[in-house]
Amino acid sequence: MEILKYILKRTLQVIPLMIIVSVISFFIIRLAPIDPLAELRLNPSISQETLDKEIKRLNLDKPIAVQYFSWAKSFIKGDLGYTSAGERVSVKLKERIPNTLLLTAIVIFMTWLVGVPLGIAAAVNKETAFDRLLTVVSSIGMAIPSFFFAILMLMFAVKTGWFPVGGLTSYYYNELGFWGKILDLAKHLALPVLVLFTISLSGLQRQMRANMLEVLDSDYVKFARAKGLSEFKVVFKHALRNAVNPMITLLGFEFAGLLSGAALTEYVFQYPGLGRLILEAVMKSDINLVMASLMMGTIMLILGNLLADILLMLTDPRTRKTQEAK
Numbered sequence: 001m002e003i004l005k006y007i008l009k010r011t012l013q014v015i016p017l018m019i020i021v022s023v024i025s026f027f028i029i030r031l032a033p034i035d036p037l038a039e040l041r042l043n044p045s046i047s048q049e050t051l052d053k054e055i056k057r058l059n060l061d062k063p064i065a066v067q068y069f070s071w072a073k074s075f076i077k078g079d080l081g082y083t084s085a086g087e088r089v090s091v092k093l094k095e096r097i098p099n100t101l102l103l104t105a106i107v108i109f110m111t112w113l114v115g116v117p118l119g120i121a122a123a124v125n126k127e128t129a130f131d132r133l134l135t136v137v138s139s140i141g142m143a144i145p146s147f148f149f150a151i152l153m154l155m156f157a158v159k160t161g162w163f164p165v166g167g168l169t170s171y172y173y174n175e176l177g178f179w180g181k182i183l184d185l186a187k188h189l190a191l192p193v194l195v196l197f198t199i200s201l202s203g204l205q206r207q208m209r210a211n212m213l214e215v216l217d218s219d220y221v222k223f224a225r226a227k228g229l230s231e232f233k234v235v236f237k238h239a240l241r242n243a244v245n246p247m248i249t250l251l252g253f254e255f256a257g258l259l260s261g262a263a264l265t266e267y268v269f270q271y272p273g274l275g276r277l278i279l280e281a282v283m284k285s286d287i288n289l290v291m292a293s294l295m296m297g298t299i300m301l302i303l304g305n306l307l308a309d310i311l312l313m314l315t316d317p318r319t320r321k322t323q324e325a326k
Helices: 002-031 038-042 048-057 064-077 089-124 129-143 146-160 178-216 219-226 231-243 245-269 274-284 287-315 317-325
Strands: none
Touching: 002 064, 002 287, 064 287, 089 129, 089 178, 089 231, 089 245, 089 274, 089 287, 129 178, 146 178, 146 245, 178 231, 178 245, 219 231, 231 245, 245 274, 245 287, 274 287
């Protein structure tokens, strides 16, 4: 019951945030010196009458404040409008959001599966050759820009021909069997996942190491060792439980970071995700598509943070008591 109250409270709190994000995004895009009808104006076969109809359809003939309130009213009603190419925005989002969620979910799962054990191992083996090696590798991973690393992996794919370049599936995907489809998806996801996994792993591993070192140096862990408990029980029963709680808080921020970092990675690999859709829409100043994509991205980030908070409430009794006191 407390969790339901907390979810309702957080939902009400994010409404002002959504409004602020939508206002800032809308006015920045509209004030940018980019003509959303530039492609149509350059086409000699497009008549002035057609251009006038497009201007009216997109509300470009009205003041910017009127344009915003018109868009907000339609968004609340669930009408996301049409793109500058005449396609329904809702259809474009339905195509792209599942792809981005698939990519992000795989990266987060792999990052936690590998990063948490590595962080524990580095902390337990502090200042050994293994710890120093992990520090060097993680520092390199954090220093490499995701965009640059993505380009290197793209060049590798083109040179070797081992991985497909662009898209999520091959043109013959529907003709494959079940395992063939799985393999085809895996080949297309391999390089984008590798890029995002490498960047995310470095930060997560270092954070887990720092948390474990802090907990291992605490008084209650020293007392557990003094009682004669085995190192395994000290590390995994006492230290790990307290060291992992701050990591759960970071889950929401990691989700946000992956969405922002995935945009450039998706663009390099021509991956059909939400990040690439937003970039292409911004370059065309496609206001309906940009706004709908940004709002969906914001909702996904809020849900990621909400999930992290709920998990923290379930794993940390102190958080539950704090929420009950409020």
